[in-house]
Amino acid sequence: MRRGVLVSGLCGTVALTIAGAVAKGADGALSALAGALLSFVVLLLGLLAISAVVAGDPGASMAGAGLVFMGQLIILVAAIALLRQQPSLDGPVIAAAAIVEVVLIQVGQLRGYVRARHAIDPQAGRA
Template sequence: MSSTSRRSPVQGMRRGVLVAGVVGTALLTIAGAVAKGADGALSALAGSLLAFVVMLLGVIAISLVVAGDPGASMAGAGLVFMGQIIVLIAAIAVLTQMGWLQGPVAAAATVVEVVLLQVGQLVGYVRARHEVYPQGGHA
């Protein structure tokens, strides 16, 4: 690797989020169906898909952040996190207006999916090959 190229862990993070999101959404939808029937399945699907989409958009946004100025990475990551929280809360507010939605099922699915996605993102980050300190060892 040349000293001018930078490797990013974002591809690994995106892969981890995709795998965890697909598997988690399927399992949580099945769990919702077993626990509460068709409305439970729809509620679990809505909650898990909401978390999946918001987290995936966050990883995409992080890829834009790390492509820019390295000095602004932490501030950019903080803005991405705040944006995810705002979008998640706004979407939950809209979803609560749906008559078919079972709130506790959707909330539980959202929380579990967020945890699964965070684990997937972390595993993807740890397994990605990237330089931790790219300027180290260069004069």
């Protein structure tokens, strides 16, 4: 999963920065880079936090993962709101790049999860 997030996040950041440059010039490139990089860092740290939560108590893993996900969303929205107030950055470009980056990273994360090996409990099904 980490590889999927890294690959999709890095490729998405580069592609969105180029798209921002084509659409709005240097300010657009900087704005797209800020939005994409923000999403990339927050979601990567969230993945590491979810990995730590899942490695802990199995009974609390779903609640902990949900809490991490909600925390990621709150941090992203707050950071985007702060970035949009910067006069040198283009707010709509930041928001669009952040949204597209989140979708790309989620696709990479899902693809990594589907391809991962999952432990099977040999005791399952026995009474």
